Amino acid sequence: MQQKKPNLIFLTGFSTAGKSTIGPILANALGYRFIDIDKAIMEKEKKSVVEIFNEKGEAYFRQLEYEILQQYVQAENLVVALGGGTLENDKSFEIVKESGTLIYLKSEVDTLTKRLASKDDRPLMKAENGERLSVEDLHRRVKQLLMSREERYQSHAVISISTDQTPIGKTVEMLTRQVEKYQKEQMRLSEKQEGWNRPSQLSNE
Secondary structure (H helix, E strand, O other): OOOOOOOEEEOOOOOOHHHHHHHHHHHHOOOOOOEEEEHHHHOOOOOOHHHHHHHHHHHHHHHHHHHHHOOOOOOOOEEEEOOOEEEOOOOHHHHHHHHEEEEEOOOOHHHHHHHOOOOOHHHHHHHHOOOOOOOHHHHHHHHHHHHHHHHHHHOOOOEEEEOOOHHHHHHHHHHHHHHHHHHHHHHHHHHHHHHOOOOOOOOOO
């Protein structure tokens, strides 16, 4: 099993919670690199997320997410924006919780519904015929999916922060402070553990 790294950061949360927007700014504030899983998949496949879902299905897309995550298991000083449904795949969930630091960007159902109502590139937010859902149906879909996903969003997140009302700059500022505090705590714990494991120096006298 690989060692869990405080400086390999995964951002999780529902679609439009702010992962792709906050991620690169947070990475810049920490002096880290940034990757967006959805964008990495689109570059690899030369297709949009909607096209991949329509042509090859969700299972194929989740496998692509897993394969890309595997490339970054050993990375450090990196912020990774996960897809909204990445953690639904058991293999991807194991990679995230065993290798890095999970941060949950949390938004309420009403906020998510309002943001998603103007989006046309979220395949799970469409009807079976590909048409845009009504606001009422969209709210119902968001609520249903959030309920099924939130346990994994929260269960291994070391930091959770609301992205409903707080300006992005303020959110990144708070996140940066919390990440740095967490990393210092982990460093102290690691040093203490090394001290416990270090053999005692016995005198020959």
